[in-house]
Amino acid sequence: xxxxxxxxxxxxxxxxxxxxxxxxxxxxxxxxxxxxxxxxxxxxxxxxxxxxxxxxxxxxxxxxxxxxxxxxxxxxxxxxxxxxxxxxxxxxxxxxxxxxxxxxxxxxxxxxxxxxxxxxxxxxxxxxxxxxxxxxxxxxxxxxxxxxxxxxxxxxxxxxxxxxxxxxxxxxxxxxxxxxxxxxxxxxxxxxxxxxxxxxxxxxxxxxxxxxxxxxxxxxxxxxxxxxxxxxxxxxxxxxxxxxxxxxxxxxxxxxxxxxxxxxxxxxxxxxxxxxxxxxxxxxxxxxxxxxxxxxxxxxxxxxxxxxxxxxxxxxxxxxxxxxxxxxxxxxxxxxxxxxxxxxxxxxxxxxxxxxxxxxxxxxxxxxxxxxxxxxxxxxxxxxxxxxxxxxxxxxxxxxxxxxxxxxxxxxxxxxxx
Numbered sequence: 001x002x003x004x005x006x007x008x009x010x011x012x013x014x015x016x017x018x019x020x021x022x023x024x025x026x027x028x029x030x031x032x033x034x035x036x037x038x039x040x041x042x043x044x045x046x047x048x049x050x051x052x053x054x055x056x057x058x059x060x061x062x063x064x065x066x067x068x069x070x071x072x073x074x075x076x077x078x079x080x081x082x083x084x085x086x087x088x089x090x091x092x093x094x095x096x097x098x099x100x101x102x103x104x105x106x107x108x109x110x111x112x113x114x115x116x117x118x119x120x121x122x123x124x125x126x127x128x129x130x131x132x133x134x135x136x137x138x139x140x141x142x143x144x145x146x147x148x149x150x151x152x153x154x155x156x157x158x159x160x161x162x163x164x165x166x167x168x169x170x171x172x173x174x175x176x177x178x179x180x181x182x183x184x185x186x187x188x189x190x191x192x193x194x195x196x197x198x199x200x201x202x203x204x205x206x207x208x209x210x211x212x213x214x215x216x217x218x219x220x221x222x223x224x225x226x227x228x229x230x231x232x233x234x235x236x237x238x239x240x241x242x243x244x245x246x247x248x249x250x251x252x253x254x255x256x257x258x259x260x261x262x263x264x265x266x267x268x269x270x271x272x273x274x275x276x277x278x279x280x281x282x283x284x285x286x287x288x289x290x291x292x293x294x295x296x297x298x299x300x301x302x303x304x305x306x307x308x309x310x311x312x313x314x315x316x317x318x319x320x321x322x323x324x325x326x327x328x329x330x331x332x333x334x335x336x337x338x339x340x341x342x343x344x345x346x347x348x349x350x351x352x353x354x355x356x357x358x359x360x361x362x363x364x365x366x367x368x369x370x371x372x373x374x375x376x377x378x379x380x381x382x383x384x385x386x387x388x389x390x391x392x393x394x395x396x397x398x399x400x401x402x403x404x405x406x407x408x409x410x411x412x413x414x415x416x417x418x
Contacts, residue, residue: 001183007191010146011198013176014119018144021177022116026093028171029140033089036167037082040132043163044078050159051128058152066256066315070126071153081132081160084377088136091381094400095142098409109411114404116142118200121192122385123148123214125206128156133376134203135164135178137385141403144177146199148192150206151184158182193218203386203398208313223398225363225389227313227339228258230371233330233356235347236269240277242368243346247278249370250344252285256315258387259342259364259374263310263320265330271323272298287317294323310337327352331359338362340389342374363389363396 021029040047051073058071094114101111120143124130131147138145149157161180168177181188193202196219203223204214211226232250234243250261266274275298282289289295289302290309296302302321309320310333324330327345334343344366345356353367364374374397376384381399388394394402 001185003183003185003187004191006183007181007188007195008198010179010181011119011192011195014144014146014179015198017174017176018116018118018142020174021139021142021144022095022118024142024173026095028173029093029142030089032139032167032171032173033085033136034167035170036132036136036164037085037089039163039166040078040082040085040160043159044075047073047078047156047159047163050155051153053155054128054153061152063152064316067126067152069254069256071128071156073128073156077129080377081129084133085136087377087380088140088400091140091400093140094404099406101411106417107413107415111409111411112406113409114401115407117403117405119144119146119198120385120403121146121148121195121199121202121220123189123192123202123204123206123210125150125210126152127205128153128160130205131157131160131180132164134385137376137381137400137403139168139177141400143403144179146179146181146192148181148188154184189213190217193220196220205386221393223386223388223390223394223402225258225339225341225387228260228341229263229311229313229337229339230259230261230341230374231263231265231330231334231338231343232261232371233265233324233327233334233343233345234267234270234274235327235330235345235349235352236267237349237352238267238270238346239348239368240270240274243274244278244281246344246346246368246370248281248285250372251282251287251319252317253370253372255317257372258313259371260315261319261344261371262312262314263322263333263337265322265324265333266295267327267330268294268323268325271295275299275321275323282319285317287319289319289321291321292323295321298323313339327356331356334360334362341387342366342371344369344371363387 097114098111122134290305340362342364376397384397
């Protein structure tokens, strides 16, 4: 296969499809979403059979537990894909929405209209559910999509893509609205991120190596986050039962996700009471603990944390624990070592909660809740195209609104500028 020609063809087809999607009414988009969801439910056995091929090959090739977890298409994951598409269909269509329409002294009205970005390229690893999520979000926001999944999920992605194409056809939309790159050749990524004439934005979902490559090589805007070093801070005014439940869930519900807590910060006034309890929970679940000197004085059997541990996104059953003097020290630690992804405080003090929300500079900041809530599905976006820690255009989970831009619109009745 001539990869350059192949990717250029996909880009050209996507650009043509984007013009059709930009004028497609909400009803047609919603019919397509409903049809894709129905096809995914109907084809659950086919999807899992394809996924079995991928997971078997990944185990044989020695992939780690975190990747295998992300690769798995369980019954729950398939239901979530279908439900996510149905949630997207139920959401208001942002395209064409006009905001802040105001009269000017000249008599003209000036406002901003939401419009699609155009063609979105999504590059992702392992997670085959991204194929459905990305297709749904791009479709509802009026964008054509070029999806390039990892080679480890090629059969799963092909099976899901078949459901997407079927749903588009049922709604009378061209198949090129959503195209899955049907090659595992890595050169396809290099071509996609330089297709300036056809692709408007790139969204990576994958490991640090992939995202660093795109930052360095892409000739297009990139919506991204590089790390997921998330924190939970247990304040001395926390309900410790809540704190234990949150610290447990934030770390152990899934190890391989970017919103999993990697560092636990505990106020020194409650450390002696809280740490032995949470350590018992982590020990039972096989989580390796690495602690500061004060933590190790309370938990002598755990490993000493190094400076590198405070920077680490483990994506594994490992956690770094630090005892801090107060909330100032917790916020300072997050500012120094965090990745501006998701950070949480557990406290019953309203004033401290408000201060934490204001001063912690992350895409998602939480009070008395697990960091694992930081995704588009839980935020009511239906699904997410990815999470951005950038500060321009989109930040946090990127849903429909993050896949649109705004243009100025002016309504007049014959006015001319004097």
